Amino acid sequence: MELVQPGIGLIFWMTLSFAALIFILAKFAWKPILKGLHEREASIDDALNAANKAREDMKALKFSNEQMLKEAKEDRDVILREARAIKDKVIDEAKEKASAEAARIVEAAKENIQYEKMAAITDLKNQLATLSIEIAEKVLKEELSAKNKHKDLVERLIGEVKFN
Amino acid sequence: MKIKYKGLSFIRQIALIVGVMIISTQVSFSNESEGRHLTNDEEVYDAGKMIIEHVIDAHEWHIMTIGKTHVSVPLPVILYDEGEFVVFMSSKFHHGHEEYKGYKLELDGENKGKIVNVESGVLPLDLSITKNVAAMLMSMVFISWLFISIARSYTKRKGMAPKGMQSLLEPLIIFIRDDVAKPSIGEKKYEKYMPYLLTLFFFIFLNNMFGLIPFFPGGANLTGNIAITGVMAVFTFLITTFSANKNYWVHIVNTPGVPWWLKIPIPLMPVVEIMGVFTKPFVLMVRLFANITAGHIIVLGFMSLIFIFGNMNVGLGYGVSVVSVAFAIFMGLLELLVAFIQAYVFTLLSALYFGMAMEESH
Numbered sequence: 001m002e003l004v005q006p007g008i009g010l011i012f013w014m015t016l017s018f019a020a021l022i023f024i025l026a027k028f029a030w031k032p033i034l035k036g037l038h039e040r041e042a043s044i045d046d047a048l049n050a051a052n053k054a055r056e057d058m059k060a061l062k063f064s065n066e067q068m069l070k071e072a073k074e075d076r077d078v079i080l081r082e083a084r085a086i087k088d089k090v091i092d093e094a095k096e097k098a099s100a101e102a103a104r105i106v107e108a109a110k111e112n113i114q115y116e117k118m119a120a121i122t123d124l125k126n127q128l129a130t131l132s133i134e135i136a137e138k139v140l141k142e143e144l145s146a147k148n149k150h151k152d153l154v155e156r157l158i159g160e161v162k163f164n
Numbered sequence: 165m166k167i168k169y170k171g172l173s174f175i176r177q178i179a180l181i182v183g184v185m186i187i188s189t190q191v192s193f194s195n196e197s198e199g200r201h202l203t204n205d206e207e208v209y210d211a212g213k214m215i216i217e218h219v220i221d222a223h224e225w226h227i228m229t230i231g232k233t234h235v236s237v238p239l240p241v242i243l244y245d246e247g248e249f250v251v252f253m254s255s256k257f258h259h260g261h262e263e264y265k266g267y268k269l270e271l272d273g274e275n276k277g278k279i280v281n282v283e284s285g286v287l288p289l290d291l292s293i294t295k296n297v298a299a300m301l302m303s304m305v306f307i308s309w310l311f312i313s314i315a316r317s318y319t320k321r322k323g324m325a326p327k328g329m330q331s332l333l334e335p336l337i338i339f340i341r342d343d344v345a346k347p348s349i350g351e352k353k354y355e356k357y358m359p360y361l362l363t364l365f366f367f368i369f370l371n372n373m374f375g376l377i378p379f380f381p382g383g384a385n386l387t388g389n390i391a392i393t394g395v396m397a398v399f400t401f402l403i404t405t406f407s408a409n410k411n412y413w414v415h416i417v418n419t420p421g422v423p424w425w426l427k428i429p430i431p432l433m434p435v436v437e438i439m440g441v442f443t444k445p446f447v448l449m450v451r452l453f454a455n456i457t458a459g460h461i462i463v464l465g466f467m468s469l470i471f472i473f474g475n476m477n478v479g480l481g482y483g484v485s486v487v488s489v490a491f492a493i494f495m496g497l498l499e500l501l502v503a504f505i506q507a508y509v510f511t512l513l514s515a516l517y518f519g520m521a522m523e524e525s526h
Contacts, residue, residue: 002220002277003457006391009242009290010221013297014395021304021367022399026359029311033337034358036318043323 131161209475211468219385219460221296222277223254223269227380234259237380239298243267245281245288254292296392299384303371311366340365340511348515349522357518360403364396365511372456372503376496387506388456390449397445400514405441408521416441444517448510455506459499466492 135157225237238255245267256264260271266282279290293301310329317330326334345354345361371392374382386392414420416437418427426433466488474481 002216004390006389006394007221007290007294007296009292009294010296010389010391011395012291013293014300014392015398017301017304018363018367018395018399021308022360022363024308025311025363029308029315030359030362032315032319033311034341034355036315036322037334037338037341040323 128161131157209468209471211465211472214468215461215464218464219388219457220277221294221389221391223257223279223292223294224259225295225298225380225384237298239295240293241267241279242291242293243279243288244291250288295384296386296389299374299381299386300371300392302381303367303374303386307366307370336365336369337362344508344512344515348512349519353522354515357403357407357515360399361511361515364399364514365507368396368452368510369504369507372507373500375456375460376499376503385457385460388453388460390453393449393452396452396510397449400448400517401442401445403514404444404517404521407518409524411523411525412521414525444513448513452506452510455502459495459502463492463495463499466495 135154138157139154223241224239227235227237229235236259238253241250241252241254241256243250250265250267252264254269256262257269260269262268263282267279267288268282270276270278270280275287278287279292280286281288310333314330314333317327321327321330325331340362341354341358344365345358348354349357368387371386375385375387377383417434419433419437422433469488470481470485473484
């Protein structure tokens, strides 16, 4: 029976000291402990969130890097293509210019030749005129000697004239 | 700095208490072989008496008996009798063999183990610091020191990983918070009840463990005492009752979903519900008391077997001791498990009752 008979003294001391224990521990132990736990959990959550965010940022950064690289490559290709086009154009233009110049030079040469030719012809004409006058002189001189001979002479002389 | 000082003062307090007890132990060595002893040498070994003496409360903390010399820690006796307080040390009784200031410690009969006024024969109001009160106070000082020093490391090492004692007990604190309080009471209201639930859990758990230590300063069957478990059950009952909302009382007085003829004219359901309000803490009290006491009785029973058989034949006693010790070790391991489970169950059920008291109508 003693087992199930609660002692008054024990009940008294237990009530008093258990209430005191709850009060003391609540104030000096559980409050800082639970607060500390809560704070630590919050800081771990924050750290994990920050890490996740950093990872996302890294991903975005990597993506944008790749994007930039891709764009740069495209730009390079465009530039190279343009440069090639410009080069071709320059070469073409140069060729055109060169052929035009060549044509011009040929033209000029032709003109020059023509001119020289004309000059030569004029010269020739002048000489011919001079020759003609000389021939005429000679003819006139011959005429005085032989009439037929004149004609032969003229013909011979004319045949002798060579256009150079 | 202030907290640090407090922690140190707790260590000092413990040292002081232990020191005083050790000194007084030596003082109370009383040689009783000189005479006036009623028992004779051929005293028959009574297992039942031995076991009961080990699991009940006492006015002195008996450590061991060598021959006829009792080694025990005397504890203060505080009596309130005829309008005045009487205070003296329990060693004055000489283990019940002497009267002091007109009081004696009954050794037999109806009032066995109680202090009786010799003249009037009545039992005075006994507020003595008994073995269990002393064990309880010591365990409370220990628990306070333990958790205040842990709390200090939480404030000192803010946001850092737990260390030492802190990392040993933190899983239990988180277990009580996340697996007991939160699911039973609810996310919103659990915080208010955390101090009580944590105190309850660690008080029961640590005292269950101390109770398993077979010698001083452990060995007091504190959580196996019905007064201790009863007070804790009353605390749970009071907190449940005071945190109850309207819905809880409506459920008791006018239980919904029950045929009307169970309520009128004979209020059958309200009577059952009101009984339930009281049986819940009553069951809490009995469960813890019975589990812990039963465990102690079984271990003591195995130990008694050695002496029972030893009294028949010394050789038989040695033979049985092997089996008994093996079973006692097994029981001890089981008791370690029970120490945790019973603390957990008491805390969990308390939390569930709080949760039920605040449940909203659905």
